Amino acid sequence: MNVRSQISMVFHLDKCIGCHTCSIACKNVWTDRRGTEYMWWNNVETKPGTGYPTKWEDQEKYRGGWEKQDDRLRLKSTTKFRTVTDIFHNPSGASMDDYYEPWTYKYADLFNAPEGSDQPTAMPISMVTGEYINVEAGPNWDDDLGGSPVYAANDPNLEGLTEVQRQQLFAIERLVFFYFPRICNHCLNPGCVAACPSGALYKRGEDGIVLIDQKRCRGWRACVAACPYKKTFYNWSTGKSEKCILCFPRVETGQAPACFHSCVGRIRYLGVLLYDADRIEDVARSEDAGLIDAHRSMILNPHDPAVVEAARQNGIHDAVIQSAQQSPVYKFVKEWKIALPPHIEFRTLPMLFYVPPMSPVMASSEEGMVKSVSDDFFHDIEQARVPLQFLGNLFGAGHQAKVVYALKKQKAIRTYRRALTVGDISMDVARRMLTEADCSPEEAEAIYNLTSLCTFDDRFVIPPAHREEAIEMMLDPHEHRASTGFGFVDAPKRGL
Amino acid sequence: MAIESAFFADQILFIVLPYLSLISFLFVSIRRYFRQTFTYSSLSSQFLENQQHFWAVVPFHYGIILLFVGHLAAFLVPRTVLAWNSVPLRLYILEAAAFVFGVLTFVGLVSIVVRRFSDPKVKLVTSPADWVILAMFGVQIFTGLYTAVFHGWGSSWFAASVTPYLWSLFTLNPDITPIVAMPWMVKLHIIGAYIMFAFFPFTRLVHVLVVPNPYLWRKPQVVRWYGIKRLLRSR
Numbered sequence: 001m002n003v004r005s006q007i008s009m010v011f012h013l014d015k016c017i018g019c020h021t022c023s024i025a026c027k028n029v030w031t032d033r034r035g036t037e038y039m040w041w042n043n044v045e046t047k048p049g050t051g052y053p054t055k056w057e058d059q060e061k062y063r064g065g066w067e068k069q070d071d072r073l074r075l076k077s078t079t080k081f082r083t084v085t086d087i088f089h090n091p092s093g094a095s096m097d098d099y100y101e102p103w104t105y106k107y108a109d110l111f112n113a114p115e116g117s118d119q120p121t122a123m124p125i126s127m128v129t130g131e132y133i134n135v136e137a138g139p140n141w142d143d144d145l146g147g148s149p150v151y152a153a154n155d156p157n158l159e160g161l162t163e164v165q166r167q168q169l170f171a172i173e174r175l176v177f178f179y180f181p182r183i184c185n186h187c188l189n190p191g192c193v194a195a196c197p198s199g200a201l202y203k204r205g206e207d208g209i210v211l212i213d214q215k216r217c218r219g220w221r222a223c224v225a226a227c228p229y230k231k232t233f234y235n236w237s238t239g240k241s242e243k244c245i246l247c248f249p250r251v252e253t254g255q256a257p258a259c260f261h262s263c264v265g266r267i268r269y270l271g272v273l274l275y276d277a278d279r280i281e282d283v284a285r286s287e288d289a290g291l292i293d294a295h296r297s298m299i300l301n302p303h304d305p306a307v308v309e310a311a312r313q314n315g316i317h318d319a320v321i322q323s324a325q326q327s328p329v330y331k332f333v334k335e336w337k338i339a340l341p342p343h344i345e346f347r348t349l350p351m352l353f354y355v356p357p358m359s360p361v362m363a364s365s366e367e368g369m370v371k372s373v374s375d376d377f378f379h380d381i382e383q384a385r386v387p388l389q390f391l392g393n394l395f396g397a398g399h400q401a402k403v404v405y406a407l408k409k410q411k412a413i414r415t416y417r418r419a420l421t422v423g424d425i426s427m428d429v430a431r432r433m434l435t436e437a438d439c440s441p442e443e444a445e446a447i448y449n450l451t452s453l454c455t456f457d458d459r460f461v462i463p464p465a466h467r468e469e470a471i472e473m474m475l476d477p478h479e480h481r482a483s484t485g486f487g488f489v490d491a492p493k494r495g496l
Numbered sequence: 497m498a499i500e501s502a503f504f505a506d507q508i509l510f511i512v513l514p515y516l517s518l519i520s521f522l523f524v525s526i527r528r529y530f531r532q533t534f535t536y537s538s539l540s541s542q543f544l545e546n547q548q549h550f551w552a553v554v555p556f557h558y559g560i561i562l563l564f565v566g567h568l569a570a571f572l573v574p575r576t577v578l579a580w581n582s583v584p585l586r587l588y589i590l591e592a593a594a595f596v597f598g599v600l601t602f603v604g605l606v607s608i609v610v611r612r613f614s615d616p617k618v619k620l621v622t623s624p625a626d627w628v629i630l631a632m633f634g635v636q637i638f639t640g641l642y643t644a645v646f647h648g649w650g651s652s653w654f655a656a657s658v659t660p661y662l663w664s665l666f667t668l669n670p671d672i673t674p675i676v677a678m679p680w681m682v683k684l685h686i687i688g689a690y691i692m693f694a695f696f697p698f699t700r701l702v703h704v705l706v707v708p709n710p711y712l713w714r715k716p717q718v719v720r721w722y723g724i725k726r727l728l729r730s731r
């Protein structure tokens with residue numbers, strides 16, 4: 001057992017209201033610079049939809065993630081040999097067209113336009129060239145277009161859905177969608193790290209945050225191709241690749257990352273998971289159907305004395321172990337099993353988990369009439385308006401079982417809480433539903449509390465970073481006085 | 497008198513210049529690596545334009561690398577090259593191959609220039625230094641191809657005459673006699689090379705120095721520890 005600690009995340013999709021506050025918080029802090037305008041380290045997609053970059057889940061197009069070939073894992077985007085021969089032109093390289101050309105508006109024209117009979121307009125101009133552009137796509141172009149034949153109908157997750165199910169998803173009055181906020185998953189078996197020809201990408205040993213060493217990156221863009229979530233980006237201005245850094249300067253000082261902190265729906269949870277690093281390769285090689293279980297099984301119980309001992313042996317600080325014991329992520333993922341990794345079939349072992357959304361249940365239409373809730377408010381999960389296969393493709397490697405389990409449990413808890421507070425459902429029914437959903441009343445209360453009544457400190461259990469143990473601190477601190485951060489920092493200036 | 501000043505010019509160009517260029521190449525590259533590490537990048541523009549990129553960059557790189565390897569071989573193992581060339585057919589093959597790679601490089605270079613001019617986004621990320629090196633490559637390829645056509649069997653006379661001269665430079669005992677009698681186009685080619693080496697570390701060409709090599713041998717996952725734990729772990 002080789003215990004390591006990982007700062008992990010849970011996004012509760014039932015709570016996301018699609019306000020994009022998270023994306024804006026991130027953009028303002030990190031990607032408001034030349035060359036990064038098009039990057040959204042945090043973005044919120046409408047599902048079904050094509051997402052950002054367009055159809056990122058289609059790995060026949062982008063060739064991200066890992067492939068299993070006769071029990072061996074290999075990157076889908078490249079091999080060691082091809083990395084060398086393709087170094088001049090990356091055949092799976094995404095281009096700006098796959099994202100969008102960033103633009104702004106000529107606001108000054110609103111003030112400076114000469115007097116005339118028309119209203120002055122602020123024309124869109126490209127943030128790359130500064131020329132006028134005809135805006136044809138954007139990072140969130142299909143926002144709320146759940147039923148769109150242009151966007152939603154091209155969602156790769158619709159694979160395996162019957163014609164009837166598709167109809168059901170797109171029928172005008174039953175049209176349904178939900179939001180899917182995405183950041184880097186800080187995976188255990190990251191494709192980006194494995195693909196980097198320069199070895200510039202690395203996972204931090206202490207907390208598992210995946211970073212790109214800006215000094216070692218040479219702009220080969222192998223990481224951009226290899227990340228199946230398309231969460232590494234190429235800064236075309238500095239010639240370096242960049243990605244979500246999980247706001248490590250904030251995390252190290254005990255603050256939640258910007259997107260977590262600002263989340264209006266309070267859908268985001270952050271905490272430590274302890275895992276067995278010796279099992280990474282084995283787990284990543286398991287069969288599709290067993291991937292989720294294997295992934296869960298490598299996450300260790302932080303209350304188990306043997307695990308605690310092994311963690312100590314491995315140099316994990318007591319404070320971090322304590323933090324792992326209080327981790328909300330551990331509860332969602334391991335104890336309650338209602339948070340699932342996105343597209344685990346890409347085999348990067350993501351450490352961001354999603355609580356799948358209950359479909360909107362408030363109203364449905366029947367024979368042209370809008371039928372409101374009352375009697376079958378808690379209709380059957382199988383009749384969910386988002387077909388289970390769709391959610392299974394997204395969160396279950398194509399299998400529905402884990403999604404059904406998570407939804408059943410959530411539904412039982414709602415019923416239970418309703419029986420408690422409203423009383424229009426009998427407690428017997430509620431309890432039976434709980435038992436069927438593999439959930440005790442205590443667990444139901446705990447899930448309810450952490451879902452609905454959670455405070456800031458419940459949601460974010462951030463381990464102390466112990467920067468005092470960092471090698472930089474072993475050097476003479478006076479030497480680094482008044483310099484930016486630790487050590488010397490190069491100005492991020494494009495080379496000649 | 498005229499002969500003397502020509503000889504003087506030759507000394508400047510073929511003794512002083514190469515040493516200056518070597519000093520510039522080594523000193524500035526190393527200094528830049530440590531002082532401005534961030535600026536070492538391939539500065540790829542494939543992200544901004546993905547179609548022409550392939551047809552421009554790939555022929556250019558394969559062409560120039562093979563040509564470079566050819567020059568290097570004649571420099572390092574001149575006897576092997578001469579032995580190879582002792583059979584006429586093999587000489588023809590080598591010469592033809594070199595010419596084809598030269599043309600390949602030329603085609604790639606032209607496409608690169610066209611691409612950098614015609615695509616507004618790519619033009620935007622093209623610096624004055626980029627235009628200078630492109631021009632230098634243009635001169636080198638022109639003089640190189642001209643030499644290949646009008647002063648044939650270069651692979652042999654390079655190994656026989658230029659290599660001794662280059663070695664005399666490296667052994668700090670410069671002897672330019674084999675060079676002075678060379679046709680002026682060949683001289684231009686050599687001088688151009690020196691100027692390029694001198695200018696090299698000031699340009700994006702430094703990406704050549706950081707081509708990935710440990711990649712082929714390293715394990716797929718990279719983990720970095722900081723501080724005390726890093727020291728503990730290295731036991």
Ligand code: SF4
Pocket residue numbers: 015016017018019020021022023044179181262263264265266267
């Ligand atoms: S801020 Fe929170 S609620 Fe709003 S879109 Fe982002 S994740 Fe969803």
